Amino acid sequence: MTYAIEGTTGPWEVVVGLEVHAQVTSNAKLFSGAATAFGAEPNSQVSFVDAAFPGMLPVINGECVAQAVRTGLGLNARINPVSRFDRKNYFYADLPAGYQISQYEHPIVGTGMVEVELADGTTKMIGITRLHLEQDAGKSLHDQHPAKSFIDLNRAGVALMEIVSEPDIRGPEEAGAYIRKLRSILRYLGTCDGNMEEGSLRADVNVSVRKINELYRTRCEIKNLNSVRFIMQAIEAEARRQVEVWEAGGTVMQETRLFDSGRNLTRSMRSKEDAHDYRYFPDPDLLPLVLEEDWIAALKASLPELPDAKRARFIQMYGLSPYDAAVLVAEKATADYYETVARGRDPKIAANWVTGDFFAALNRLGRSIDDPPVTAAALGGLLDLMADNTINGRIAKDVFEAMLETGQDAATIVDERGLRQVTDTGAIDAAVDRILAANPGKVAEYRSGKDKLFGFFVGQTMKAMAGKGNPGLINAVLKQRLDAQKE
DSSP: OOOEEEETTEEEEEEEEEEEEEEOOOSBOSSSOOBOOTTOOTTSSOOTTTTTOTTOOOOOOHHHHHHHHHHHHHTTOOBOSEEOOEEEEOOOTTOTTSEEEEOSSSOSBOOEEEEEEOTTSOEEEEEEEEEEEEEOOOEEEOSSSSSOOEEEOSSTTOEEEEEEEOSOBOSHHHHHHHHHHHHHHHHHHTSOOOOGGGTSEEEEEEEEEEOTTOOOOOOEEEEEEOSHHHHHHHHHHHHHHHHHHHHTTOOOOOEEEEEETTTTEEEEEEEOOOGGGGTOEEOTTSOOEEOOHHHHHHHHHTOOOOHHHHHHHHHHHHOOOHHHHHHHHSSHHHHHHHHHHHTTSOHHHHHHHIIIIIHHHHHHHTOOTTSOSSOHHHHHHHHHHHHTTSSOHHHHHHHHHHHHHHOOOHHHHHHHTTOOOBOOHHHHHHHHHHHHHHOHHHHHHHHTTOGGGHHHHHHHHHHHTTTOBOHHHHHHHHHHHHHTTOO
């Protein structure tokens, strides 16, 4: 169902375009050899180029160029063999040169497309307008001194890819799905770590509203959102604000706004700049960037299997549902974990365990897939014990919890705790006989037609055998005994 804001004059369509700033995974900055490690001491990773000392000239980092091209290829986008760097002029205290080296008229990557999966199972194509390379600014710190602001230039000159979408997004859900998919692609490619909490992936969100089938109205930009949740909340809050303005007879002014997550509203920051305000002109210190077709082709040939291709393969090879496949391929580490568990085993059972008990354990323990409390090999070993009837499904749950607590493998836990499944038909016969003898009334009810009581007898027998009885054998023996004199 199409997302809309209900106003007093009827529904309003929400139109969204995103400008995502993704920090390039590289050991050095875009135009200098300074390091890019997160969390370093302030101003400890700053070269003379980053600090804009007189006479210092930028030198392009070839790996950053390659990372941008890989990203463009991963977004099914056109790679421009000739691109150009421009100076974008504006003043900030943390921008030493007084301009940012960016790309404007001639970006390195042109139009592309991203397919996103929505909650209702449908998919949607979101257009990419462009991807360009630019250098980041430094950081102003306003909470270190009661009367002064400090400047940290560690981020100054760090390579960013600005990925601009078409205004194809309609509402918070689609925006969230787009950001999650884009982050997944970047992580698969290894071109950005996607860590939004560290600022290496953040977004500016352009929002406008209109009546259905109407031309676009004025948009506002919400700056520097660093979580999927905040992006979705900001879109909702800003769209509702604009609907209220229009319906009150006012006019939405084009401007840049900030999102106040505590109050769940946007507030004005400044009037929106246009390109002419930045006085773009070609950077005189940098030649146009010319890429060879053979070099682009070599990068394309070296790309890993990306989420969409992996999802299609999981559906075809493992017989998984589209939903389960999408969940498993969202992160490359998760997909790799699953494939290790599934190798040589029932793929659907493996998927159920990974997306069920294993994911629940990660959430409960606050662990990530990169530091799992149970390795893929160890979880596979647990499934092997189920497959060969050493343990049943109920005992497997207990063994898995013990694996989380102790770090031991499943086989060791089963042997040390005497949890092997009872397949001795004599023991099962005896247990069934005891349960039937102890419940003559329910036996009579079952034999008179109350078939739903069968589950009661199964449960009682399993309880009598401490959960270690083979469920298939128990079911077979009970059915034989109970149906022998059924009316």
